[in-house]
Amino acid sequence: MKNTILCIKAELDNVKKLYCNDEYLWIFNIRDNSSSLTRNNIQFRRIDKLDIPNSRGTANFMIKWTEYPKYSTINFVNTKNCCSYEENDTWKDFASFECRGIEIVDFIPSNNFIVEDIKGKVYYDVNLSELNWCDYNEEHEMCVGIYNLEYEIK
Structure with a gap:
């Protein structure tokens, strides 16, 4: 079974790493694989574990x-949900999912991303819902930003 990959790309200003932890609330629009049924804004966390009825599996x-x-x-496939950037504005695999009977059609970025700047300062609760974010590192007198965030599902 082929995994579904969420890839992201952005213009970065003094950003070393963009990631999210297991508590991150993922939001997607999905479609049934065998019909035109859809659901918008479904939400789950990596730490969510649901028992599948009449099965030994979890999801x-x-x-x-x-x-x-x-x-x-x-189900999440074992990935770090992290991008380290040596090159700016390049596509990076960010998360991988095993989907059964579901097609992920759209990703909805929200808050709770984590950013590490090139000087090692960590910014929590970064909101990328507007596809842009910026802050200022006062100690090192530099702007830190993520601009024109793009994503694709493949």
Whole structure:
């Protein structure tokens, strides 16, 4: 089974690393693999573990489409959810998911990203919902920013 990969690209200003922890609330729009049914703004965390009914498996997210008896699931594949940037404005794999019966069609960035600048200062609760973010490192007198964030699902 092929994994679904979330890739991101952005223009970076003094950013060394962009990542999120296991508590990050992922938000997606999804579609049923075998019909035109969709759900918008579904939310889950990497730490969510749901028991799949009539199965020994677990999932980070689970939905039962109304027309079908089986549950469709999303599970994180073991990834770091982290991008280190040696080159600016290049596509990077950010997260990987195993999707069964679900197609992820859109990613909705929100807050709670974590950014480390090139001097080692860490910024928490970074909000990328506007696809741009900036702050100022007073100790080193420099701007830190993420601009024109783009993402693709492949």
